[in-house]
Amino acid sequence: MSDALCAETTRITGHDDHEIEAYLARPSDNGQRGGVVVIHHMPGFDRATKEIVRRFAELGYDAICPNLYWREAPNAAPDDAAATARAQGGVPDERLIGDVGGAAGALRALPTSNDKVGVIGYCSGGRQSVLAACHINLDAAVDCYGAFVTGTPPDGFPLRVTNLVDQLPNLRAPLLGLFGNEDQYPSPAQVDELDEILNREDKPHEFHRYDGAGHAFFAVDRPSYNVAAANDGWERIETFYQTHLGG
Amino acid sequence: MCTYATIKTELEGSAKGPESKWFHVTDGTVYFDHPVHAMAEHTLNIDFADPSRGPGARVAVELTAASARDLVAAIEAALASAPAEMTV
Numbered sequence: 001m002s003d004a005l006c007a008e009t010t011r012i013t014g015h016d017d018h019e020i021e022a023y024l025a026r027p028s029d030n031g032q033r034g035g036v037v038v039i040h041h042m043p044g045f046d047r048a049t050k051e052i053v054r055r056f057a058e059l060g061y062d063a064i065c066p067n068l069y070w071r072e073a074p075n076a077a078p079d080d081a082a083a084t085a086r087a088q089g090g091v092p093d094e095r096l097i098g099d100v101g102g103a104a105g106a107l108r109a110l111p112t113s114n115d116k117v118g119v120i121g122y123c124s125g126g127r128q129s130v131l132a133a134c135h136i137n138l139d140a141a142v143d144c145y146g147a148f149v150t151g152t153p154p155d156g157f158p159l160r161v162t163n164l165v166d167q168l169p170n171l172r173a174p175l176l177g178l179f180g181n182e183d184q185y186p187s188p189a190q191v192d193e194l195d196e197i198l199n200r201e202d203k204p205h206e207f208h209r210y211d212g213a214g215h216a217f218f219a220v221d222r223p224s225y226n227v228a229a230a231n232d233g234w235e236r237i238e239t240f241y242q243t244h245l246g247g
Numbered sequence: 248m249c250t251y252a253t254i255k256t257e258l259e260g261s262a263k264g265p266e267s268k269w270f271h272v273t274d275g276t277v278y279f280d281h282p283v284h285a286m287a288e289h290t291l292n293i294d295f296a297d298p299s300r301g302p303g304a305r306v307a308v309e310l311t312a313a314s315a316r317d318l319v320a321a322i323e324a325a326l327a328s329a330p331a332e333m334t335v
Contacts, residue, residue, distance in 0.1 A: 083302070085300070
């Protein structure tokens with residue numbers, strides 16, 4: 001089997017039928033396979049995120065990352081686009097759901113699709129991964145240290161982020177959660193709360209929590225990178241997606 | 248964490264930005280969150296921008312919390328050193 005892959009910027013139809021930019025990476029062979037939607041972190045549609053997309057292609061999936069800031073800042077540098085989106089209030093939840101839905105649809109439309117699509121998000125994208133899995137048809141969801149899935153945002157947050165507690169009963173996909181025990185957002189207590197809610201709602205989930213790791217432990221270009229947690233986390237993701245997106 | 252917190256303020260002034268060109272600054276955005284470049288998990292970030300000129304019309308600063316407090320004190324001291332009637 002070839003290990004060649006193809007990665008390129010493309011366009012997809014997102015929320016409200018708007019065309020947005022996306023980064024697509026695919027194995028070059030024609031075998032049937034699952035797809036992965038990667039939700040970028042708040043700093044944007046950046047090089048590190050595109051590396052993650054390519055890694056999923058290397059793992060054998062068709063992978064895509066929608067540029068969530070395309071509407072505010074088409075063709076801008078990722079950091080400028082992130083700053084612009086932040087100054088305008090951030091990505092509304094409804095729009096996120098539409099854009100992830102469009103990305104999942106684009107993956108399922110590929111001739112190589114086995115019709116199974118997972119989602120993964122990091123940081124703010126972790127919350128958005130859970131949000132998407134509460135609203136659209138996905139086969140597996142991964143939440144990497146998303147804040148405010150549970151817990152209450154402090155008063156005075158200009159970005160009107162809310163927790164997802166009232167939406168969790170609608171979670172439609174098995175959830176893999178990866179968290180650092182030194183993180184405060186989400187704190188270990190907030191992860192406990194999420195675990196309890198999902199147990200109560202009988203939602204399949206699997207959490208792994210790492211001592212010595214804080215927030216953003218997967219981020220290879222940041223001081224928060226934690227080798228042990230990231231390596232184990234990637235193995236958990238591979239196994240989880242093999243189980244739910246394979247075949 | 249992503250703090251999500253974003254404080255916006257209108258500004259009147261100028262900044263030297265992309266391609267070493269000066270531009271009129273109309274907006275300031277201040278937030279404590281992950282930096283793009285600074286070697287710290289969180290920094291106090293300030294964007295001096297003119298949104299009417301597009302996303303690239305921006306001067307970005309990422310400061311450690313201690314540095315940001317020092318900057319606030321320095322700004323206050325500089326303003327206080329000038330005659331009051333000049334700094335209205």
